Amino acid sequence: MSHVLILISAPDDPAVDDSLLARIADAAGADATQAQILAPGKAAELPLKSGVDAAGAARAAAEAHAGLPVDSVVLPAANRRKRLLLADMDSTMIQQECIDELADRLGRKADVAAITEKTMRGDIDFPTALRSRAAMVAGLPASIIDEVFDSAITFTPGGATMIATLRQAGIYTALVSGGFTDFTSRVRGRLGFDEDRANRLVIDDGGRLTGGVHDPILDSSAKRTALDELAGRLGIGPADAAALGDGANDCDMIAHAGLGIGYRPKPKLAAVADAILHHADLTGVLYLMGFREAEFAAA
Ligand SMILES: [Mg+2]
Numbered sequence: 159m160s161h162v163l164i165l166i167s168a169p170d171d172p173a174v175d176d177s178l179l180a181r182i183a184d185a186a187g188a189d190a191t192q193a194q195i196l197a198p199g200k201a202a203e204l205p206l207k208s209g210v211d212a213a214g215a216a217r218a219a220a221e222a223h224a225g226l227p228v229d230s231v232v233l234p235a236a237n238r239r240k241r242l243l244l245a246d247m248d249s250t251m252i253q254q255e256c257i258d259e260l261a262d263r264l265g266r267k268a269d270v271a272a273i274t275e276k277t278m279r280g281d282i283d284f285p286t287a288l289r290s291r292a293a294m295v296a297g298l299p300a301s302i303i304d305e306v307f308d309s310a311i312t313f314t315p316g317g318a319t320m321i322a323t324l325r326q327a328g329i330y331t332a333l334v335s336g337g338f339t340d341f342t343s344r345v346r347g348r349l350g351f352d353e354d355r356a357n358r359l360v361i362d363d364g365g366r367l368t369g370g371v372h373d374p375i376l377d378s379s380a381k382r383t384a385l386d387e388l389a390g391r392l393g394i395g396p397a398d399a400a401a402l403g404d405g406a407n408d409c410d411m412i413a414h415a416g417l418g419i420g421y422r423p424k425p426k427l428a429a430v431a432d433a434i435l436h437h438a439d440l441t442g443v444l445y446l447m448g449f450r451e452a453e454f455a456a457a
Pocket residue numbers: 246247248249250403404405
């Protein structure tokens with residue numbers, strides 16, 4: 159199987175120049191004469207020479223650009239452009255954890271965020287942690303969600319361009335979150351996802367959060383099930399799907415997808431991802447699929 163080495167820089171520090179390409183090609187056993195520039199200074203790809211071990215090339219490339227704001231990823235050259243993307247929401251498409259921001263309205267952000275952090279590292283059972291955190295925001299009026307969304311939530315750079323470009327290319331996009339529909343529906347609307355799936359907070363007749371969560375809980379295995387369902391609907395297999403996330407509850411779908419991408423991932427997720435983005439913004443997902451910057455859609 160032939161492989162390609164993809165280099166992507168931090169968006170505001172374009173470090174992928176000719177000298178870096180030559181140095182990394184030399185270290186990793188890639189062919190610098192066949193380099194394709196995906197975005198000048200920001201992204202390029204190089205084929206590995208035949209017979210070069212992909213895992214060894216990935217390690218050598220990482221050592222060769224250590225200290226630079228550059229991500230390197232080795233992927234099979236075939237079937238890079240997928241037909242489906244599933245994306246996590248909290249700390250992936252947005253830069254916060256929504257439940258932490260809700261708890262902030264009750265002065266309980268630190269308590270809730272501590273549980274969120276442990277959950278996303280995979281140190282606590284997800285459904286238990288979800289219910290205990292939801293219980294901590296009981297009593298808040300549901301109407302506060304609009305205000306929290308507008309004042310506390312920021313979108314991860316590159317996300318809107320990523321979704322617009324994927325959709326322009328006919329790739330189906332789904333926001334699949336262990337958070338709550340009150341937020342995913344708003345993020346879907348703003349970024350243009352085809353659909354969203356998440357957990358539902360229970361709201362009482364007076365319009366307040368009861369602290370409960372409707373069954374079934376959307377957890378890590380449900381994210382993987384969502385991948386299979388959506389792929390089945392599109393008549394494709396998991397090899398034609400990409401999945402993107404940051405936390406332990408993304409592990410199942412990311413391990414299952416043909417292209418599993420960890421964005422600033424927790425260690426448990428990094429261990430199962432095909433590609434890790436530490437420096438790139440979310441347009442890095444597009445370079446991994448072989449898009450050039452000139453093909454990006456206006457967000
Ligand atoms: Mg997340």
